[in-house]
Amino acid sequence: xxxxxxxxxxxxxxxxxxxxxxxxxxxxxxxxxxxxxxxxxxxxxxxxxxxxxxxxxxxxxxxxxxxxxxxxxxxxxxxxxxxxxxxxxxxxxxxxxxxxxxxxxxxxxxxxx
Amino acid sequence: xxxxxxxxxxxxxxxxxxxxxxxxxxxxxxxxxxxxxxxxxxxxxxxxxxxxxxxxxxxxxxxxxxxxxxxxxxxxxxxxxxxxxxxxxxxxxxxxxxxxxxxxxxxxxxxxxxx
Numbered sequence: 001x002x003x004x005x006x007x008x009x010x011x012x013x014x015x016x017x018x019x020x021x022x023x024x025x026x027x028x029x030x031x032x033x034x035x036x037x038x039x040x041x042x043x044x045x046x047x048x049x050x051x052x053x054x055x056x057x058x059x060x061x062x063x064x065x066x067x068x069x070x071x072x073x074x075x076x077x078x079x080x081x082x083x084x085x086x087x088x089x090x091x092x093x094x095x096x097x098x099x100x101x102x103x104x105x106x107x108x109x110x111x112x113x
Numbered sequence: 114x115x116x117x118x119x120x121x122x123x124x125x126x127x128x129x130x131x132x133x134x135x136x137x138x139x140x141x142x143x144x145x146x147x148x149x150x151x152x153x154x155x156x157x158x159x160x161x162x163x164x165x166x167x168x169x170x171x172x173x174x175x176x177x178x179x180x181x182x183x184x185x186x187x188x189x190x191x192x193x194x195x196x197x198x199x200x201x202x203x204x205x206x207x208x209x210x211x212x213x214x215x216x217x218x219x220x221x222x223x224x225x226x227x228x
Contacts, residue, residue: 032213043117043203043219044156089156093213099144099163100171101212105155 002028006090006104013080014112021075021107023090030092033066033073038087038106047088048075080111115140117220119204125226126194134189134223136204144207145187146171146217147179149200156203162187194227201225 005024013019023033031052036044050057050066050073057064063076073092077084087106117138126132138145146161148171158171162181176198178190187206191198202223209215 030213034213034216041201041222041224043205043222044217045219046216049214049216099146099161099169099212100158101146101217102158102172103148103156105153 004104007107010108012110019077023073025092032093034091036089119220136187138206142206146205148203
């Protein structure tokens with residue numbers, strides 16, 4: 001069955017450093033991969049989408065890579081700020097137009113001033 | 114303001130007492146979905162709807178019902194709630210014709226406790 005793995009341990013970094021979060025998937029080949037941010041007690045908020053034919057995508061301080069050989073996506077936040085502290089969820093999704101979307105469990109990022 | 118709304122935001126109930134959590138979106142989205150989120154288990158899809166009168170099961174549909182009579186509304190029904198349905202519930206919608214290609218907009222969540 002499809003499996004998505006994100007680091008379950010919180011990632012603690014110092015303000016100004018680059019945070020790198022990992023999303024690994026097995027037993028399927030997603031054509032798209034979405035990243036969301038979730039603050040405690042709130043609904044997830046969409047950040048970025050990357051397609052399988054895109055190796056890298058950027059949006060302001062965010063950068064996402066998609067390596068279909070390694071079956072992995074990396075999510076980078078450069079010049080991190082305390083306001084970036086949140087849980088980040090990945091959702092690798094196949095190309096068939098079903099309504100199903102599977103999320104990873106998320107990685108919590110803590111940026112310390 | 115474009116948004117997904119859920120009601121109630123908090124609910125404490127007892128085992129077996131039927132309840133409905135409402136979800137409404139004002140973005141004219143065709144796709145809507147319900148998720149539950151539990152510590153250690155992440156966000157899991159309960160049901161989804163690709164359009165009016167079209168619904169389908171997600172990964173954890175047992176104990177839940179949904180209906181999609183209008184485009185904007187997608188209520189979640191618990192006919193006989195049990196304590197294992199205590200969770201944080203999110204409704205989401207998307208304009209995407211191909212779901213994977215576009216973002217989902219999530220509601221603020223409903224925290225349900227079943228005693």
